[in-house]
Amino acid sequence: MxxxxxxxxxxxxxxxxxxxxxxxxxxxxxxxxIACLVLRFDGSSRLSEDNSIGSLAxxxxxxxxxxxxxxxRGVQFGEITAMQETERAIRTAVQAAQKMxxxxxxxxxxxxxxxxxxxxxxDAQVDLQGQVVTENEVARVLAACDVxxxxxxREVLHAQPVNFALDNRSGLSDPRGxxxxxxxxxxxxxxxDAAAVQNLVRCIKRCDLELAGIASSxxxxxxxALVEDEQELGAACVDMGGGSTSVSVFMKKHMIYTDxxxxxxxxxxxxxxxxxxxxxxxxxxxxxxxxxxxATGADDRDMxxxxxxxxxxxxxxxxxxxAELIGIMRPRVEEILEEVRARLDAAGFDQLPxxxxxxxxxxxxxxxxxxxxxxxxxxxxxxxxxxxxxxxxQSATGPGFSSAVGLSLFAANPQDEWWDFDMPNDRQSGGSIxxxxxxxxxxx
Amino acid sequence: MRSxxxxxxxxxxIKQDPAPSKLKYRMQRWMxxxxxxxxxxxxxxxxxxAVLGSAYMANEVRRDALRSFVAExxxxxxxxxxxxxxxxxxxxxxxxxxxxxxEVASLRFPVSSFDLDVDLIRDVIxxxxxxKSATVRIRSGGVLQVDVIEREPALVWRSHQGLALLDExxxxxxxxxxxxxxxxxxxxxxxxxxAHVEEAMQLYSVARPxxxxxxxxxxxxxxxxxxxxxxxxxxxxxxxxxxxxxxxVIAVSEVRDLLERDIAAVDMRLAARATVRxxxxxxxxxxxxxxxxxxx
Numbered sequence: 217m218x219x220x221x222x223x224x225x226x227x228x229x230x231x232x233x234x235x236x237x238x239x240x241x242x243x244x245x246x247x248x249x250i251a252c253l254v255l256r257f258d259g260s261s262r263l264s265e266d267n268s269i270g271s272l273a274x275x276x277x278x279x280x281x282x283x284x285x286x287x288x289r290g291v292q293f294g295e296i297t298a299m300q301e302t303e304r305a306i307r308t309a310v311q312a313a314q315k316m317x318x319x320x321x322x323x324x325x326x327x328x329x330x331x332x333x334x335x336x337x338x339d340a341q342v343d344l345q346g347q348v349v350t351e352n353e354v355a356r357v358l359a360a361c362d363v364x365x366x367x368x369x370r371e372v373l374h375a376q377p378v379n380f381a382l383d384n385r386s387g388l389s390d391p392r393g394x395x396x397x398x399x400x401x402x403x404x405x406x407x408x409d410a411a412a413v414q415n416l417v418r419c420i421k422r423c424d425l426e427l428a429g430i431a432s433s434x435x436x437x438x439x440x441a442l443v444e445d446e447q448e449l450g451a452a453c454v455d456m457g458g459g460s461t462s463v464s465v466f467m468k469k470h471m472i473y474t475d476x477x478x479x480x481x482x483x484x485x486x487x488x489x490x491x492x493x494x495x496x497x498x499x500x501x502x503x504x505x506x507x508x509x510x511a512t513g514a515d516d517r518d519m520x521x522x523x524x525x526x527x528x529x530x531x532x533x534x535x536x537x538x539a540e541l542i543g544i545m546r547p548r549v550e551e552i553l554e555e556v557r558a559r560l561d562a563a564g565f566d567q568l569p570x571x572x573x574x575x576x577x578x579x580x581x582x583x584x585x586x587x588x589x590x591x592x593x594x595x596x597x598x599x600x601x602x603x604x605x606x607x608x609x610q611s612a613t614g615p616g617f618s619s620a621v622g623l624s625l626f627a628a629n630p631q632d633e634w635w636d637f638d639m640p641n642d643r644q645s646g647g648s649i650x651x652x653x654x655x656x657x658x659x660x
Numbered sequence: 661m662r663s664x665x666x667x668x669x670x671x672x673x674i675k676q677d678p679a680p681s682k683l684k685y686r687m688q689r690w691m692x693x694x695x696x697x698x699x700x701x702x703x704x705x706x707x708x709x710a711v712l713g714s715a716y717m718a719n720e721v722r723r724d725a726l727r728s729f730v731a732e733x734x735x736x737x738x739x740x741x742x743x744x745x746x747x748x749x750x751x752x753x754x755x756x757x758x759x760x761x762x763e764v765a766s767l768r769f770p771v772s773s774f775d776l777d778v779d780l781i782r783d784v785i786x787x788x789x790x791x792k793s794a795t796v797r798i799r800s801g802g803v804l805q806v807d808v809i810e811r812e813p814a815l816v817w818r819s820h821q822g823l824a825l826l827d828e829x830x831x832x833x834x835x836x837x838x839x840x841x842x843x844x845x846x847x848x849x850x851x852x853x854x855a856h857v858e859e860a861m862q863l864y865s866v867a868r869p870x871x872x873x874x875x876x877x878x879x880x881x882x883x884x885x886x887x888x889x890x891x892x893x894x895x896x897x898x899x900x901x902x903x904x905x906x907x908x909v910i911a912v913s914e915v916r917d918l919l920e921r922d923i924a925a926v927d928m929r930l931a932a933r934a935t936v937r938x939x940x941x942x943x944x945x946x947x948x949x950x951x952x953x954x955x956x
Binding site: 304305307308310311314315318319320423424 | 678679680682685686688689692693694
């Protein structure tokens with residue numbers, strides 16, 4: 217735990233350094249594409265006084281000066297499976313973005329979607345030593361959280377305090393300086409497979425870049441695709457990527473739940489490829505241009521040329537009706553959405569006051585998806601696109617870039633995490649003796 | 661043909677996957693580093709020029725060649741017709757003075773205007789006696805324009821060296837061969853008279869009622885003035901305040917016809933005791949008349 221604390225703090229330090237230098241790159245390592253944005257920070261990126269995001273949506277402090285996308289290689293289900301290939305892909309994206317930005321970037325904030333994210337809700341309550349809630353008290357209550365056994369090969373990616381309660385007052389976002397007797401905290405902790413994180417870290421190191429932060433892409437796309445009201449009132453963001461579909465639930469501007477379905481657009485493509493007997497590239501093209509999930513009568517007559525270049529005339533002139541294509545795609549999309557529904561139900565999403573669901577990610581561009589999704593996920597479904605940020609090229613404004621854009625917002629205005637607070641004093645020196653004394657005091 | 665097909669397929673594959681090699685990637689990052697960029701844009705050309713320049717200059721022969729080339733170039737530019745001065749134009753000076761100025765300027769035309777030191781020429785010209793002031797400039801068209809203001813002769817000074825013309829400040833204007841060349845100018849004489857020209861001019865203006873009788877002023881003992889009239893008469897003026905003394909003499913003379921009488925000198929050196937010295941014949945005559953009157 218202390219080890220992680222240290223490494224996360226080191227990354228935070230790195231992020232601060234890169235902010236000072238003014239240039240940082242944002243890297244979204246996805247299963248189907250790798251996107252890299254180069255951000256320039258100029259000016260303060262502070263939120264307005266009432267802690268709302270403000271007129272420029274909190275992203276007045278930075279500007280996108282370089283953007284590049286490349287086909288992802290060696291990434292499956294959002295996890296790196298072939299490191300050499302992924303490294304080459306990252307190099308391609310970073311080089312192109314650097315070339316556009318005409319500046320060298322040394323620091324990278326990365327996000328990925330896979331690695332089996334699992335959410336934990338932690339809580340703790342401590343009696344205040346004094347009357348006033350100080351930083352140290354906050355750190356103490358955070359440290360007092362009962363960390364569950366999350367397994368050997370897993371690592372904490374996010375640990376954000378989402379709610380503070382002072383005595384019987386709950387819903388405090390910042391309790392510092394207030395008076396009370398006991399302080400309680402609710403924390404959301406996200407763990408992922410350590411191996412996947414280590415692979416990504418290694419990959420980025422091998423590209424001569426310094427890692428200045430790492431985030432879950434579900435979180436990042438939630439930040440950019442949900443509007444402020446949705447984040448405040450409660451909403452779920454479903455980021456349908458190539459290899460995995462990640463779900464994040466937001467409430468009161470905090471992420472309170474994350475999960476991922478290991479299915480995505482690539483599975484739809486491979487279904488088409490298998491069903492029609494065409495190469496993956498052709499299947500991808502057919503899916504993008506002609507795909508859909510709602511068949512109408514006209515689709516029976518709409519014949520799609522599926523082509524091929526084998527030289528066999530009969531084979532190369534195959535056609536398929538659009539209704540057939542939809543018949544291939546729809547079950548898989550339904551399966552993904554059913555799975556998402558199951559995850560949301562498991563998380564108790566139906567208990568939230570607002571049932572808004574936002575679909576984003578590259579696969580959410582399937583025609584007619586919103587209609588299908590509203591039948592499976594509930595009535596309040598919309599398709600989300602990322603926020604507009606300064607300097608973002610038109611080609612990077614589609615829903616496939618919501619996690620990259622969200623990650624740049626995350627870079628500009630990071631949420632307080634566990635490791636942003638200092639270690640409580642009693643953990644640092646003579647902690648065990650003092651704890652023993654306290655145990656005695658509490659029990660006798 | 662197998663190899664050709666193989667080659668073609670290989671290129672197609674490369675086109676599909678355009679990942680930069682690690683070396684290329686590092687190179688690009690290196691070239692984007694601000695320090696390196698600055699060094700390449702400024703440092704490398706600077707060093708290159710410095711190295712090439714010093715390598716070229718290391719040879720004595722080349723250095724001399726370059727130096728002579730520079731000198732030659734400079735000479736060519738100096739000798740361009742636009743910069744040449746072909747003649748001197750002197751305004752405000754008489755013929756003799758103009759010749760003198762030409763002589764002292766000692767210029768051999770044509771000469772480049774870069775070689776002319778106009779201030780020096782002006783200083784030389786101003787040292788000439790008849791020149792009061794001068795301006796020298798190079799006019800367009802290759803003309804050295806000299807504007808001279810000559811000194812106006814105000815007095816003739818007779819000394820042991822001969823006759824000289826002086827202006828109103830006492831500065832020497834020219835030698836004078838003969839008095840009749842400037843008969844209209846007043847005459848002064850005596851050692852050190854040229855240092856008190858202003859006083860002499862004042863005395864001349866006072867002595868205007870004497871008219872044609874005035875011969876000149878003589879500086880006596882480098883101290884005071886004598887006014888010399890015709891018939892050998894002298895008015896001896898004091899060293900201090902000579903003009904008022906002369907006025908007194910003239911006033912007395914107008915009332916009593918003092919200077920019409922047969923006297924040798926009027927001595928005003930002591931203001932309290934003006935003395936009249938009579939001629940010998942006048943004294944004899946005066947004695948004779950007194951004896952006659954006493955006897956009678």
